[in-house]
Amino acid sequence: MSDAAISGSGSTLVDDWSADKQAYHVPWGKAMMWIFLVSDTFIFTCFLTGYLHVRLSTTEPWPLQSEIFALSFGGDPIPLILIAIMTFILITSSGTMALAVNFGYRKDKVKTFWFMVATACLGASFVGMQAFEWSKLILEEGVRPWGNPFGAAQFGSVFFMITGFHGLHVTAGVIYLLTVAFKVKKGHYDKKGYEIVEIAGLYWHFVDLVWVFIFAFFYLL
């Protein structure tokens, strides 16, 4: 059989795949991160599907999230206000990350460093607010993984499991970003190139995107 015929024709995707040496014109690290993220997507999809399933299977009524996740600043409680702020912070951090990637490719070490640190700080404040939310639910509202005063016990189980798993992702991301940021500052990537900033960015955008889904499915639905 003729291999020249295989690699010759077709669309770009086919060309890429049937080309020699590599399937995508990206460094291996980026390809690897993409594949990891697809795999991680499956984890979160399973979590969310599991959540939807137990929400249907449980015999007791599902608690009203908008009331449980309300905060009042002196006056009437505002539903979901904390979550809204957290979501806003996380989306902002995606913006600062994008800037960091951009400056990375321009080899502007200082700005890359600072934007990465800013992203990490936004991430850390997200985790901090999550800790606040958790402790409020646990200490004031009496929500536990195995039960809560508002209704179906699975509410607490799912809440702690999914937001916890996502929180771990954010925490890992903060550590990852800081590590890369300090290496950038030291000039560690001058020779290798600054793809690593973009790779870290991929991870970070992914974690943000997952949060949007958690927000939609868990808090709004």
Add this chain to the structure above:
Amino acid sequence: MAYVPLADQDSEMEMHHPHSWVTKYVWSQDHKVIAIQYGGLAIAVGVVALVLSLLMRMQLGFPETFDLIDPSSYYQSVTMHGMIMVVYMLTALLLGGFGNYLIPLMCGARDMVFPFLNMLSVWVYALSVLILMSSFFVSGGPTGAGWTLYPPQTSMAGTPGHDMGIVLMLLSLAVFIVAFTMGGLNYVTTILQYRCRGLTMMRLPLTVWGIFIATILGLFAFPALLVSAIMMLFDMLLGTSFFMPAVIESGTPLDHNGGSPILFQHLFWFFGHPEVYIVALPAFGLVSDVLSTHARKNIFGYRMMVWAIIAIGGLSFIVWAHHMYVSGMHPYFGFFFATTTLIIAVPTALKVYNWVLTLWEGDIRLNAPMYFAIGFIFTFIHGGLTGLFLGNVVIDLPLSDTYFVVAHFHMVMGVSPVLVIFAALYHWYPKVTGRMFHEGMAKAHFWCTFLGTYAIYLPMHYLGFLGVPRRYYAMGSTDFIPASAQDLNVVITYAALFVGAAQLLFFINIFWSLRNGEKAGPNPWGSASLEWQTPDTPPAHGNWGDELPTVYRWAYDYSVPGAHEDFIPQNVPESDEPTADEQHFDPDHDESKADA
């Protein structure tokens, strides 16, 4: 900034040259050493699982004779045997072992793209094995819930190992998944991004294709197992009710409410069915290469073989509920899953035809690896046919949870991959060690294993028809099972003990040959694929000496008319040799055979 593909970068890439014995053999980042570590550990746990199965067989054959096993330890043995064989032995051996050894060599690379992660992978795998084995020593022993770990019975007081055992099992699985992910990312990325010059995807040997698609399946399927493991751990340790409905145990209601056991089954089988193909696809790939090499013929329908692997991989994600026909489901779902299940048979059958057509009119050399490869075709057809029965809802319902099922899955995913593994171990042994194994001993090993496993599993189909249930410690006496079933059980047990003992031939052979085998030379089988063209045998660190190879053709140029030898290695340029497609290969006018 211009980006240079790895294959075009300087050869003095960052190689982690080992400096001491410890970095060379223990914390090694060389894919070949890692492969041997993975493989050796997988085979070792496989032996544990084998011993457990022999204990079970002794109990089943001679129910009142031995005190070795009581009902609890029988359940524990079934569970540990099944889980170890499927996950810790086959998956680890095929992907961690063969994947690590063959991917970089067959891709013409110096190593995996991320050797450090690769090293972590094997040691995290070792940790998962350690956790699993430690469950033998905790109070209550390992879990006896069956390898499917269905709740709620996993955590009920009647199930052995319902406290510590199951927790350790779930923990170990989670750790295994981490290890697999670290390795798997490496395999996929290496295949995609680290091929040498001229090696297009459509020139890759089928082994690489099989491992490639199987790894992708693993990366998408293991998440479901991870999630179910986490949820079940929470049910057990935190008292949540993901999978636990309201249960009354010996008159007292448990502290659970409103969970869904069916959710677990869906998650488990969303992993479990692709897992079958995670094991099968690498085996398909390996056996294709072994068959083609020893039949001195190109693999029949290479491109169809690749597409069949991809199609099987894709379809394997939409058949999972065929394991749940008896769990109760809407008839239309049953219809859907039965249909998709039967559709998978099409690409699978295509592969079988192509293997047979590869043998057709080949210049077959009956070396020991070829024995095992041909044996595989038999057992796989056999197990595949019974699968067609079980895929149909109405036939599955009466046969479910009988020995027919046990016979089916042992033929298709027990014996078949194991035969391929032996074929592959013998086939690549000369490359890995530089020496030949003892041919006669290997052939004796084949006949004992092949005939022996048939003696074990053929009668089990019949027992299944009689209605003998699976996972039973002893049959006792029933109205519907004739007493003669016990005689069959005795025969099966003798056969199993015989097969178990016959595996000693394999171990004696590989260890004896390490020192006493003939020197093998670089390419004893006259194989065309890249791993046999390394400058050193066994390949040195970095695999290719100073310069990476360049590939000019696919891996199956065998019996090429007019060639110097009867094959042309992948790295021989076109100008040096005529290619098969220039002069259409016609076995009836095969000059190389006419000379002989």
